[in-house]
Amino acid sequence: MMLDLRQEAARLATELTDMPGQTGLPGLTAHEREAAIRTWRGRMVNEHISARVFGVLLGQSMAAGVSARRQTELAEFAMEELRHARQCASVVHALGGDAQAPMPELPEVPLHADAGPLEALLRNVLSVCCLSETVAVSLIRSETLEIAPPSLKKLLDAILADESGHARFGWSLLEEMAPLDADLAARLSEYLPVALDHLVRHELAHLPAHDGLGQAAADVGVCSGVAARHLLRDTIETVIVPGLERYGLAAHAAWRQVQGRAVV
Amino acid sequence: VIWAWATRFELILTLLIPGPSPPRVYVWQRDWTPAPYHTHDLPCFFLLVRVPEAWQAQRHEVAMSHRPDRAEIHRRALRAAAAVASFTAACGAADTTVAGAADAAADASDVAVAAADQTATADAKNDVATAELPAADVAADALADVAGTDAVAPDDASDVALSGDGHGAKPDCTTAPNGPCCPLLGAWCAAEYPADSQAATDCQFGPGFNGSTGCSPWGPPAPPAMARLA
Numbered sequence: 001m002m003l004d005l006r007q008e009a010a011r012l013a014t015e016l017t018d019m020p021g022q023t024g025l026p027g028l029t030a031h032e033r034e035a036a037i038r039t040w041r042g043r044m045v046n047e048h049i050s051a052r053v054f055g056v057l058l059g060q061s062m063a064a065g066v067s068a069r070r071q072t073e074l075a076e077f078a079m080e081e082l083r084h085a086r087q088c089a090s091v092v093h094a095l096g097g098d099a100q101a102p103m104p105e106l107p108e109v110p111l112h113a114d115a116g117p118l119e120a121l122l123r124n125v126l127s128v129c130c131l132s133e134t135v136a137v138s139l140i141r142s143e144t145l146e147i148a149p150p151s152l153k154k155l156l157d158a159i160l161a162d163e164s165g166h167a168r169f170g171w172s173l174l175e176e177m178a179p180l181d182a183d184l185a186a187r188l189s190e191y192l193p194v195a196l197d198h199l200v201r202h203e204l205a206h207l208p209a210h211d212g213l214g215q216a217a218a219d220v221g222v223c224s225g226v227a228a229r230h231l232l233r234d235t236i237e238t239v240i241v242p243g244l245e246r247y248g249l250a251a252h253a254a255w256r257q258v259q260g261r262a263v264v
Numbered sequence: 265v266i267w268a269w270a271t272r273f274e275l276i277l278t279l280l281i282p283g284p285s286p287p288r289v290y291v292w293q294r295d296w297t298p299a300p301y302h303t304h305d306l307p308c309f310f311l312l313v314r315v316p317e318a319w320q321a322q323r324h325e326v327a328m329s330h331r332p333d334r335a336e337i338h339r340r341a342l343r344a345a346a347a348v349a350s351f352t353a354a355c356g357a358a359d360t361t362v363a364g365a366a367d368a369a370a371d372a373s374d375v376a377v378a379a380a381d382q383t384a385t386a387d388a389k390n391d392v393a394t395a396e397l398p399a400a401d402v403a404a405d406a407l408a409d410v411a412g413t414d415a416v417a418p419d420d421a422s423d424v425a426l427s428g429d430g431h432g433a434k435p436d437c438t439t440a441p442n443g444p445c446c447p448l449l450g451a452w453c454a455a456e457y458p459a460d461s462q463a464a465t466d467c468q469f470g471p472g473f474n475g476s477t478g479c480s481p482w483g484p485p486a487p488p489a490m491a492r493l494a
Contacts, residue, residue, distance in 0.1 A: 043483075050483025081483055110489040127487030130349070136484070138345035145337045160344075166484075167348040191490055198488040209449050227334055234338070235345050244350040257493060 001103045003048055005089035009099035012090035018092045018149040020220060028095075032087075032217040037097035039222050040088050045101050048085035054166075056109035057124055063117040066173075073169055080162040087155050095220065115187070122173075122188055125194040129170025131240060135203065136163045138235040139228055148219035153187040156221070174247045185248040192244070192254035196236070200258060203232050 021027035028036065054077040061071050089099035112120035140160045146155045174180075180188070208225035212218055236255065244251035332340070434456075435449045 041407055046483035048483075050485070053484050076416060082482075107486040109486040112490060114490055124487045128484040132484035134345050134349055137348050138341040141344035142337045142341035145332050145340060152425070164344070164348050167345075171349050193493050194488050194491050197493055198485075202485050211450065224334075227338065231338055231341055234342055239345045239349045261493065 002100050003045055003085075003103050004100040005044060005086055006093070006099045008086045009093035010191065011215050012086060013093040014152070016090060016094040016151045016155070018151050020149070020216065021096075028216055028220070030212060032220075032222070033095055035213050035217055035222045036220045037092055037095050040091040040095065041097060041099070041101050042101060044085050044088035044092060045104065046080050047088055049106060050103065051078040051081040051085075052106065053109055053124075053128055056111070057121070057128065060117065060121040060124060065117070065123040066121070068073065070169070073165075077162075077169070080166075084159050084162065087240070091152065091155070091221070094228065119184060119187060122177075122184075123191050123195070125170045125173055126188065126191065126244075127198065128185070129167055130174070130244065131195055131199045132202075133163055133167035133170070134240055134243075135199065135235050136233055139166050140232050142231055143221060146218045146223055147221060152220065152246070158202035159208060172244065174244075178247055180248050182248075186250075189250035189254065189259070192249060192251055192256040196251075196254055196258045197261065200232070200236075204229065210241075 020033075027033075054074050058071060058074040058078070061074055092099040109124070112123050115123065137160065140156065140163055144153060144156045144160055147156055207228045210224070211226040212224035213222050218224075241251040241255050432452070434452055
């Protein structure tokens with residue numbers, strides 16, 4: 001099955017008025033352009049399919065009995081991911097690419113039937129919000145500092161604001177529930193190594209191996225995979241692990257366990 | 265901007281609408297049919313079109329005039345993440361234990377971008393005056409640590425087997441967080457494929473590159489089910 005966002009992309013691309021090669025602006029080489037198109041097309045797909053993750057979290061939040069406000073937020077997060085996909089598609093279009101791609105395999109979002117509703121929700125919130133989306137904030141923030149065309153920077157800033165909201169959902173939920181029941185904290189701590197290992201494997205499998213393709217490519221969102229890997233590790237070690245420890249979760253031990261597997 | 269000028273043959277009315285690039289220029293003859301270009305009109309058209317283009321290029325240059333270096337990008341990105349994670353710290357708590365949280369409060373611009381809610385932004389700005397923090401040192405230490413001590417096995421150039429023909433196997437940097445593997449891969453691809461070719465692009469983007477790699481995968485993947493790590 002194909003994800004085809006060409007129509008939406010063409011409509012939204014009119015807002016990208018200062019892309020390379022447009023009137024009066026320097027262009028990209030074929031090599032740089034192709035790399036940029038691939039990058040944004042990949043983001044288009046990832047953002048689109050991640051909407052389903054928040055859809056599952058919405059159902060879990062109902063079962064767990066969290067507030068209606070938080071349920072509404074989760075529904076909005078799913079909508080935001082779909083909008084990000086259209087925005088990324090518009091960049092593909094503006095760069096001269098085709099905003100369609102095959103849909104990848106969609107792994108099932110676990111409902112964690114081995115745990116109660118609240119613990120099951122918290123496992124997924126930890127993985128999605130406190131880990132994946134917090135890393136996304138640092139990575140996207142670094143990209144906004146490198147992006148050159150003002151209209152593209154504006155687009156990426158808007159996406160970053162949404163991703164920040166997704167991450168904060170998790171951290172603020174932990175804050176709201178603090179102090180966690182000791183048994184619940186212990187059981188969530190058992191899940192942390194699995195979640196951290198999954199995060200690192202996912203990120204390293206997707207981050208490019210190159211150290212950037214030059215300034216022109218960085219200007220439109222193709223930056224260094226080497227720098228992104230540094231940032232991934234530092235975000236985990238200086239932000240995520242201490243943050244989780246603060247709520248009584250054994251994050252240091254979990255991270256040591258993951259590091260012991262020699263992936264990072 | 266509307267003006268008219270007479271050519272050798274007719275009166276031409278020109279309408280220039282400034283705004284986003286490219287500037288829109290409409291030219292009509294007296295009978296409202298599109299005006300033909302004439303050789304002696306070209307200087308006028310040059311001014312009409314090229315000058316706004318130059319303005320646009322100048323705006324572009326101004327926008328790019330401050331390019332933060334890699335260390336600054338790294339530091340500010342971490343601050344943004346810390347601002348998000350340190351929920352209470354970003355809202356003014358002074359006794360946070362989250363590493364980097366105070367750094368986040370020290371950089372109001374990062375918090376402003378990273379924090380979705382306005383309260384956090386406002387409070388973080390209030391904190392700026394009192395927060396004198398070693399953010400740069402933290403980042404520098406982190407970078408030094410990465411550069412100096414993290415030569416994990418797959419990332420070490422010495423671990424990439426080179427065969428007798430001098431070219432060797434393609435380095436697998438998929439699990440390498442940093443270090444010499446990535447530049448080595450770039451060199452390998454440059455030697456293997458013609459520059460600027462599709463094959464070179466695919467090669468440099470790493471093993472298993474399927475178009476979904478960028479600087480960030482962004483959208484969260486499905487979380488893992490509970491398991492025990494081996």
